[in-house]
Structure formats: C-alpha cells, structure tokens
Amino acid sequence: MNASPRNGLFPETSDRDLSQSGEDTLRLIASLPAPEGLPDRVHEGLRHAPQTARVLNWRRPIRPSGGWMQSTMARSAAAAAIVCVVAGGGWRIYSRVQPTPAVRVLEMPSRVAPGGGGFSQAGAKRVPDTLNGPVLTHPLADNPVADNPEPDVVVKAPDTTRPVHGKRTPAKKPAARPVVTPMP
Amino acid sequence: MSASQTLNPFWMEIADRTVQDETRRHAKDEALAALVEQYASTLYRVAFSVMRNPSDAEDAVQEAFLRVLRHRDGLGEVRDHRVWLIRIVWNIVLDRKRRAKTRPETDDVEELARVLPADGLTAEQRAAAAQHHAHVLACVEQLPAKERQVLMLSAFEELSSVEIASVLGITESSVRSRLFRARNLMADLLHYPRSLR
Numbered sequence: 001m002n003a004s005p006r007n008g009l010f011p012e013t014s015d016r017d018l019s020q021s022g023e024d025t026l027r028l029i030a031s032l033p034a035p036e037g038l039p040d041r042v043h044e045g046l047r048h049a050p051q052t053a054r055v056l057n058w059r060r061p062i063r064p065s066g067g068w069m070q071s072t073m074a075r076s077a078a079a080a081a082i083v084c085v086v087a088g089g090g091w092r093i094y095s096r097v098q099p100t101p102a103v104r105v106l107e108m109p110s111r112v113a114p115g116g117g118g119f120s121q122a123g124a125k126r127v128p129d130t131l132n133g134p135v136l137t138h139p140l141a142d143n144p145v146a147d148n149p150e151p152d153v154v155v156k157a158p159d160t161t162r163p164v165h166g167k168r169t170p171a172k173k174p175a176a177r178p179v180v181t182p183m184p
Numbered sequence: 185m186s187a188s189q190t191l192n193p194f195w196m197e198i199a200d201r202t203v204q205d206e207t208r209r210h211a212k213d214e215a216l217a218a219l220v221e222q223y224a225s226t227l228y229r230v231a232f233s234v235m236r237n238p239s240d241a242e243d244a245v246q247e248a249f250l251r252v253l254r255h256r257d258g259l260g261e262v263r264d265h266r267v268w269l270i271r272i273v274w275n276i277v278l279d280r281k282r283r284a285k286t287r288p289e290t291d292d293v294e295e296l297a298r299v300l301p302a303d304g305l306t307a308e309q310r311a312a313a314a315q316h317h318a319h320v321l322a323c324v325e326q327l328p329a330k331e332r333q334v335l336m337l338s339a340f341e342e343l344s345s346v347e348i349a350s351v352l353g354i355t356e357s358s359v360r361s362r363l364f365r366a367r368n369l370m371a372d373l374l375h376y377p378r379s380l381r
Contacts (some may be wrong), residue, residue, distance in 0.1 A: 026320075
C-alpha cells in the first residue's frame, strides 16, 4: 500500500488507479512550484519580526542574558544580598512590635448581692426531678374492663334549644335596660 | 593585590560570555536562514495543497518560520528538520482552514483552475481539465478528515509513510490503512457520487 509508486508505498499502483482515485490531481497540486523570491520574503519577514520579549531594556554589561548572571559567584552574591535584605527587614519589624499581653480572666460580679438587693428566692427550695417512675405495688389485671361490670352511663341533659312538637321554645327575654335617671 | 586587579577577571568573564552569546545567536540565525533556503519551497507546497491559495500558503510558511524563530534555542534537539517543519506548517494550515470554513469552496476551485499548469492544451481541454480537478477536489473534501489528510500528504513524493505518520502523530500502519480506505472511498465517489457524511 502506498500513496504513490514513486515513494514506494503502493508499488502495484498504476497510473490508471491513480487517475481513478483522483490522486493525479493531488499530485499535480503537490508539485506546483513555489513562487519566485519566497525565501527572500521569508528572510525579510524574520528580520522585521519582534525578537524575544524583554520587560526592561538592560544595559549590555548588566543585561541578564549578557552573561554576568550566569556566573556562579555573581548569582551567589545576589542571592545572599536578597536574603540579607529580607532577614534584616523581618528582624526590624519583629523588634519594633511589642508582644501582646496575656489575656486576663475577668471575674464577673455575682448577680445577687449578699446584703440585699435584687430578687430573692423567697425560701423556695429546688426539688430535683424524679428520675424513677412510679412503682406498682400490685400487678394490674389482664382485663380491667371485665373487673368493672358497671359501665359508665352518661345521661345527656335535655336539649332545650331544639323545638319540640307542640311546644314552643320560650323566647329569649331581652336584657334589662338600666334605668337612667336624668340628672338635674 | 588591588581592587581593580581583583575585579578584572570578573569583567573579563562578562565580556567572554557576551561574545559567546552573540556568537551562539549568530550561529542560530545562520541555521534558521539555511532552513528557510532549504525548506521554504516544500513548506509552501504543503501549505498550498490545503489552502489552495498562493497568498494564504505564503502566510502560513511565514508563520511557520516565525514559530521556529521563537523556538530557535531548541533547534539543536530536532532530529529531522524537514519533517518537523512540515508538521509545523501542517498544523498551521489546518488551523487556518478550520477558521476559514465559512469561505465558499468555489473560490478555491476557481483559484486552483487559474494556477494549475495547462501547457499544450487547447481552451476546451483546459476547461475540461479544470472541471475534472474541481470534481476531484470536491470529492476529496467529502472524505473523512483522517483519510483526507493522509491522502493529501501522500501526494508528496518526498514523504514516506513513516514521515507522514510522524507529521500526523500516528503509526505507520494507521497511515497505510487510512490511505487504503481513502483510495477506495475516492474511487467510489468519483464513479458513484454519493455523500459520505
């Protein structure tokens, strides 16, 4: 299997097969010559392309990419200077700031003064809650209803609000009005 | 020993390193210029096969070398510069093609008919050839992306199946199987036009 018989991928491929699969067109496109002066234009474009970005335009002797930072001695000196500055600043701040005093425990005054004032308990004593439930002295019967043969009878009072045939419910008397005596 | 004598080796080291850096940069520039001279034409043809537009292809080549310029420090680690550059420009043109998908394909075909060689052909033959090429390219556009890419790269005689696999980031056996499928699909499309998608 080959793309073209010339690069050795499909040695059995004939020109007719290439034409049938349309590869002749693709090969024609792939063999088109590049325009004249293309490398020159690319060179020109590369010449005017922005170089690698630099944040600061360092002078050549102290430019980081110029070589001095690649020296071990210079890098060590710079690192030591940075450490000294940071440590000195930290010590200066630490020495100036006073440590905060320890937190004291304030004793709150009692709410009820011993000599009077406030509310007293009026001699009441607090009784603790009963933890244990009531204890039965004798066991309960299995059927308490059977032990009590007399059922509870509820006698309803006669309803006086409903009308009874042949009787008329007494009309409500209006409330007595107070006698108003005119004041002289 | 005076202070100036003590500092002298330090400044000498700075000067030496500056000179070495300039020399190294000059060497990299020369290597990049050699790459441009050697592979600009190949990259243009690869780009044109996808873009089918001379100016777009040239822009893609320019962008590819700009990327190389930005990463020229790693030039020494590249094993095969040709395949590496083709892979760069291939990714660029695919990305651009994806962005410009709204552009009508007829523009590409007309542009192609204009640039394709038609030496020794009559006007009728030239028109027929242009129609044939346009039909073939329309069928290529109907292929699935994987098969289409392999088919287009295989048209370059200087690219072996191993190099195509390296450009596409797949195995050589995948290249062969995709190419086989692409050829069969193209034969079907050219003789029995239908939609593959």
